[in-house]
Amino acid sequence: MNVYLDHNATTHARACAREAALKAIDLSGNASSVHDAGRRAKAVLDRARAQVANLADVGSREVVFTSGGTEANNLALKAFGAMPLLVSAIEHPSVLNVRKDATIIPVGPDGCLNLDALEQLLTGNEVPMLVSVMAANNETGVIQPIEDVVSLARKHGAMVHSDAVQAAGKIGSAWQQADLVTLSGHKLGGIQGAGALIVRKHISLKAVMGGGGQELGMRPGTEALPAIAAFGAAANEAVNDDLAGVASWRDALEHEMLAAAPDAVVLGRESERLANTLCIAHPRIDAETMVMSFDLAGVAVSAGSACSSGKMAASHVAVAMGHDGLARNAVRLSLGWSTTQEDCLRAAAVWKDIVTGFEERHRAA
Numbered sequence: 001m002n003v004y005l006d007h008n009a010t011t012h013a014r015a016c017a018r019e020a021a022l023k024a025i026d027l028s029g030n031a032s033s034v035h036d037a038g039r040r041a042k043a044v045l046d047r048a049r050a051q052v053a054n055l056a057d058v059g060s061r062e063v064v065f066t067s068g069g070t071e072a073n074n075l076a077l078k079a080f081g082a083m084p085l086l087v088s089a090i091e092h093p094s095v096l097n098v099r100k101d102a103t104i105i106p107v108g109p110d111g112c113l114n115l116d117a118l119e120q121l122l123t124g125n126e127v128p129m130l131v132s133v134m135a136a137n138n139e140t141g142v143i144q145p146i147e148d149v150v151s152l153a154r155k156h157g158a159m160v161h162s163d164a165v166q167a168a169g170k171i172g173s174a175w176q177q178a179d180l181v182t183l184s185g186h187k188l189g190g191i192q193g194a195g196a197l198i199v200r201k202h203i204s205l206k207a208v209m210g211g212g213g214q215e216l217g218m219r220p221g222t223e224a225l226p227a228i229a230a231f232g233a234a235a236n237e238a239v240n241d242d243l244a245g246v247a248s249w250r251d252a253l254e255h256e257m258l259a260a261a262p263d264a265v266v267l268g269r270e271s272e273r274l275a276n277t278l279c280i281a282h283p284r285i286d287a288e289t290m291v292m293s294f295d296l297a298g299v300a301v302s303a304g305s306a307c308s309s310g311k312m313a314a315s316h317v318a319v320a321m322g323h324d325g326l327a328r329n330a331v332r333l334s335l336g337w338s339t340t341q342e343d344c345l346r347a348a349a350v351w352k353d354i355v356t357g358f359e360e361r362h363r364a365a
Contacts, residue, residue: 013191
């Protein structure tokens with residue numbers, strides 16, 4: 001029995017996304033061409049742009065398609081040259097590793113941004129600044145106070161970028177207020193290869209790559225039509241997901257895991273979290289052992305973000321929250337649109353087996 005609980009890394013492609021991608025593959029035209037084939041491709045592109053715009057509650061001309069979330073983050077943070085940049089300590093590597101001159105905004109033990117620290121960093125600056133704070137953390141699921149971030153930034157004349165890759169389709173409103181927003185198709189049930197940067201109409205953004213005039217000149221290059229079509233279809237369907245059901249299964253899974261290992265720690269448990277995300281650390285079992293043990297039992301989980309889990313590096317998110325001693329012990333179980341209650345029951349049973357086996361070996365030693 002194979003169970004997939006790593007949806008924050010990438011989720012299963014929805015049937016509507018597969019269908020949209022296949023139809024786009026059959027089109028022979030380039031959306032920039034003026035002939036009939038090009039116009040048909042352009043119609044598919046426009047439809048997807050409108051669907052993504054609807055998800056983000058913005059105008060279609062504010063959607064700039066990219067190859068994914070990483071490119072969108074890079075575009076957002078590099079487009080303003082040497083403008084002073086503030087980023088939260090728990091950002092995805094595609095934000096943290098873009099500008100080495102960025103100033104880090106700390107978070108508290110609950111995983112939420114320290115708003116007092118942000119205001120101190122913004123106060124007294126004579127030049128405009130860019131603040132980048134993710135809408136919800138990919139490892140812990142902790143939802144960030146984006147509304148307050150935007151308010152503080154406006155007060156001090158700063159712009160706000162929010163990586164909403166994990167939040168889109170799960171929560172709305174707050175991240176939609178940012179000046180720049182990053183989205184990714186395959187996190188919603190699309191296919192890999194398409195993302196978007198929402199650029200609000202009051203923002204003047206310059207391309208960081210040279211090329212043609214695609215995407216209003218902000219992201220040159222022929223658009224990946226199949227991936228973009230799938231992105232739009234997934235965005236259109238994601239708004240109807242049963243998140244209440246997902247949250248109840250996640251909570252039940254968390255309860256069972258803590259019952260089997262009472263000294264385990266759920267990172268961000270005291271904060272508002274995404275309904276689908278559970279980050280838990282067993283103080284005596286390292287994440288690599290845990291991930292491998294789950295995998296051998298047919299359950300896919302991860303350690304940290306997908307970009308670092310292959311290396312089993314210490315979680316920078318756990319460290320930022322003050323959990324240095326658990327940074328190599330935290331595993332993430334993330335549910336998705338295709339997850340079932342049986343998947344969660346199976347994962348809980350495997351966790352219990354892993355913990356019981358560890359304790360028995362420890363006693364024997």
